[in-house]
């Protein structure tokens with residue numbers, strides 16, 4: 001073994017955030033920065049004799065970072081690293097590889113939906129042996145290790161060529177380079193009725209999938225075009241690029257506007273979908289229909305039994321607190337458990353492991369199930385296609401039928417990005433300070449039923465997570481949630497979540513922003529975002 005100990009640190013590393021350590025690419029490339037964080041992971045979770053999975057979304061610096069991490073893994077005594085060819089591995093595929101191989105954990109190099117490139121963002125996520133994001137206990141241990149750090153160990157040997165499939169040796173550590181798509185595609189074939197989807201497509205059903213020049217391109221081409229017979233070119237922006245072609249790989253109507261516009265046109269395809277940088281998010285569209293992610297969770301949960309992988313029914317539904325309550329109504333109708341967790345996929349892990357939830361979702365275009373321990377963009381697309389094939393209905397018909405059965409939960413998220421931290425804090429503290437006084441009061445014509453700062457007690461291990469978002473619930477069922485983003489890299493991002501349920505079919509065609517006008521007015525009265533920030537409108541509305 002020929003390795004060097006480089007003196008560096010202590011290092012103000014990862015404070016438990018929503019999803020891994022996310023910083024400007026330049027910060028990660030600064031001397032010793034990536035190395036110190038990776039050493040903190042090894043110090044916290046142990047490296048000697050372990051088996052790890054490694055890959056990422058192909059963004060700028062990913063390949064170089066993978067080489068550094070391999071050399072550090074070898075120097076720290078890791079037994080084997082399973083690396084995706086070219087370093088390209090979607091987050092859900094990484095989760096699957098960890099589970100399939102019984103690995104001890106994995107490192108995913110991605111800043112998800114944040115733009116990439118030299119001036120963009122980079123990120124490192126650590127996943128545990130169940131395939132899911134590290135829970136708060138582990139991220140706290142990594143943070144503590146980073147503060148004790150005196151340096152890091154790195155092999156003097158060069159990292160192997162990541163493009164050649166097969167096994168090599170790096171300083172006594174096995175490096176196994178695998179096809180990133182194969183195992184994942186096989187898992188999808190087991191879960192879904194590919195014959196039925198293939199027949200629907202052969203019968204003239206058209207689709208467009210926008211991979212946004214990010215990691216899902218190769219997966220979508222293999223599954224949608226090669227295995228399911230979608231016309232060549234149905235998958236667009238299919239080649240992963242280090243800067244995502246300058247795109248912002250966030251699948252929502254703002255950042256995937258080209259796809260959105262096409263689906264809103266009468267001549268558009270029957271079905272449209274997009275995924276984010278690392279492949280864990282999804283946006284679902286039908287011709288003339290946009291499916292709000294909270295509705296997508298509810299519709300998928302109500303119809304999951306139509307797919308072979310869920311034919312026995314689902315055991316429970318979990319949603320993050322800011323996600324709309326539409327899925328709760330489905331859980332009630334199915335007579336199964338409904339769980340409400342803090343934002344971030346790591347909070348679903350215990351529920352999935354314990355068999356208390358089968359389907360999970362977040363309002364931020366994240367949906368998934370117990371097939372892996374991450375949200376999974378292509379999985380959601382395939383479940384939708386399976387449901388459409390099984391019911392013979394289109395997206396907009398299915399959505400309309402769902403609303404007629406359960407009512408429509410109007411929902412929207414307003415994001416105020418890159419705010420000066422004190423301005424964002426001012427809005428938060430105005431509402432936080434008033435919480436106790438709100439119940440019973442009438443705000444913008446609506447009576448407050450309850451208000452709190454959301455705290456979660458994990459029903460499986462009893463761990464407590466406090467301060468997870470300010471929540472105001474009105475007597476008419478409307479909700480306002482206000483929280484600070486834990487994934488931004490510039491200033492503070494304030495997220496305002498708005499919800500109002502209606503059982504009146506006459507309202508179902510209304511624009512959510514119009515329906516939510518009283519809730520928006522109540523939020524301004526409660527938090528004074530415009531007053532504190534001077535912003536007259538949100539940067540992104542989803």
Ligand code: VG1
Nearest residue numbers: 018019112344345362364485486487
């Ligand atoms: C955002 C979303 C959250 C999601 C997280 C990671 O976090 O709101 O629902 O789990 O991103 O998604 P925040 O703290 O900025 O609101 V991804 O696709 O980055 O792994």
Ligand code: CO
Nearest residue numbers: 112113278280
């Ligand atoms: Co993502």
